[in-house]
Amino acid sequence: MIEFLVNGESRRVEADPETPLLYVLRNELGLMGARFGCGLGLCGACFVHVDGVSVPSCDTPVWSLEGKSVVTIEGLTPHPVQQAFLDEQAAQCGYCVTGIVMTAAALLERRPHPDEHEVATALDRHLCRCGAQQRMIRAVVKAGTTAAGEGDG
């Protein structure tokens, strides 16, 4: 039994301790916003916050979360960066977007007004195959200029 916070609520998970967090979120907790992309922590589609840091949930075993705080896109919503993504229509297929929003929100928490270069560097762990990167960079910069980047803490 592993106990940790998910979006502010205490959760007890019975899964095998080696089970990646992603499967627990999607199948046991019904939180589908983190997406499976590679299972190796290399694409960014499954990112969530663990104690405020954006990490891949697909290679984070649940045993490592004891006593920690996990925030998913469902817990983050609504966030100014999401509105900025909609304003910029910063997506095509959208599969990579939730992971990118998580990392962008963590960046804005750290650096409330990042420039394009800082945003691109922060998002370099994330892949987008449709080629919406420039729109996303614009959206995150815009979120930083219009709001102080209220995050999940």
Added chain:
Amino acid sequence: MAELPPGLAANPILARWIQPAADGTIAVRVGKVELGQGIVTALAQIAADQLGVDIAAIRMLPAGPDGPDEGLTAGSLSIMNSGSALRVAAANVRELFAAAASSAAVRAATPGTAGTDATTEGTAGAGTVSFSYAEWAGRVDLEVPADPDVPLRAEREFVGADVPRFDLPDKVFGRPRYIQDVRLPGQMFGRVIKPPSRGARLLSVEPALPAGVMLVREGSFLGILAADEAVAVRAAEVVRKAARWAEHDSLPDEDELDKFLRAGPHETITVVDDGEEPPAGARVRATYSRPFIAHASMAPSCGVAVWRAADLVDVWSHSQGIFLLGRAIARELGLAPEGVRVEHAENAGCYGHNAADDAAFDAVLLARAVPGTPVQVLWSRQDELAWAPFGSAMTADVAGTLTADGRLSSWQYDVYSQGHTARPGYAGGVPGLLSATLLDPPADYPAAVDPPAEAGAGSTRNALPGYDLPRRRVTGHRLIESPLRSSAMRALGAHLNVFAIESFMDEAALEAGRDPLDFRLAHLSDPRARQVLESAAEAAGWGRELPEGVGLGLGCARYKGRGAYCAVVAEVEAETEVRLRRLHIAVDVGLVVNPDGVRNQIEGGATQSASWTLVERVRFDRRQVTSDTWETYPILRFSQTPAIEVTVLGSEEKSVGAGEAAQGPTAAAIANAVASAIGVRVRDLPLTTEAIVAAIDRDT
């Protein structure tokens, strides 16, 4: 009498397309599918204008067995084909409702207004009538064929506007939306264990599996089922390790692709032959190539299936052609065509024929072991990168003759390639489903073929330049076998062909001592082509002074010779590594349905093409693909993507698609910019440091 658009002629019953509801919404179902390209929103814009309602009233339903069969969502044809069909269908529905309202004597002297309650006016007899779709829903018979002579509504409220995408809020807020998010009651999770190499045959497998995990084996097809997804993933690894296979070499030498592509046997495709030998003059010739390229979709392929009866299976798939897929599955399993019902469910973007259809068939095979139980199959990232079809490697020889005054007086072009489509049911009616080749007895996997010229061709797509050239001889050489599975990938042969043609235009211009822009314009009479070229060049400041190591390069083409015009100017900084700074792009897609949608497609297409052109190459040994993770198959990262400025040139010409127009011109523009920056011509993609060094070695 006018003719119905082909999509509507094939599916003339209006109820299959449009169904107004009493709650004020209007359900619209098309046969085209959302791949992240925004097509569903653009088609809703067209429907809203013809129905005369606010776009908020339109509810777009997923393509499925009850909707129209519009074949494939491919070839940048959805706006042109589905748009024209939906336009006429919607106009028909509007007129039928107007007629019903009119016959009930609800005539109004003044025209009504369109509103979210789906109230509008239509012509009925001599007058106009104001009516509400909600009020008349269910009372107007739409089980009737469309009439081609119904007048189209000329007002445009939504066509031409930047209507926000319908699907983005779900995606940005992380709501369930994709096929991987499907959870049906009692659903099991399936995984397939692919052979370790192509053509491998399963000898034995005796895994020690935990209770509750079911092993499914049919011939060399191997899969497992479990109620818990994480258990299924682990069990698949256990099976993989326990399986013994007989393997053999079947792939070409990845370092000798040029030789492999030229070896044949080939199908010879004559695109044009003016029948005249080249005149005397300076001969310029060069050879260009690209390697195999992967779709590399962000999500692995996924399928869901449930057998309702021994002769009836329901399938959910992100296929680009759900009806073709259904027929292919039926054929493979000996079912009646109506025994396989496929509904579309979204997945991550795909750029042609990826593994979507294969994963659907895998779900069907695994679900057959548990009748009545829904099964969701998800491929692994490694299988997606190794087993999904690729865009073929290609190589092209270009030769031209220059006159003394610097004009091309002959043009010879030969392109060598595997075929560019092996979609289910496409090549000679063979199902073309990967796992069918593993069953006992195994099905043959069809060699990839090329779409016919009237469908835009494959190896020879855009092989014919849009320039005014005499004495042309343009020939395709399609390998009749495809040992490394290839099929349709964004732009098909146009990526390499435009890269080759437009690189060659720069090389010829250099030889003639002329500016690349002037040289092109001197050979270009099509006013729309000239306009995009001049517009992109002007936006990029063509001809301006550039610092050392920085270069501008041009690329231009009309997609398929009859689609969108696109010109790209790339700005790169290069020494031994290329940094792509910026792309200036001008595009003419005719009448623009959604300007921001066009920009988004062009930006995305150009960025993806930049990734193909700069970094991508499928790697393999003699047995299997080895580039099966994001580390071994890298794509462009955020900090490597260029800034992009798109100019959309509006016109009243017929609307054509934007999705594939930028692929070729972007590749050429980058290569030309590299040559301009460092004076080295790289003719073999991708434009990596190794390729640049090899080109320098070649020249010294």
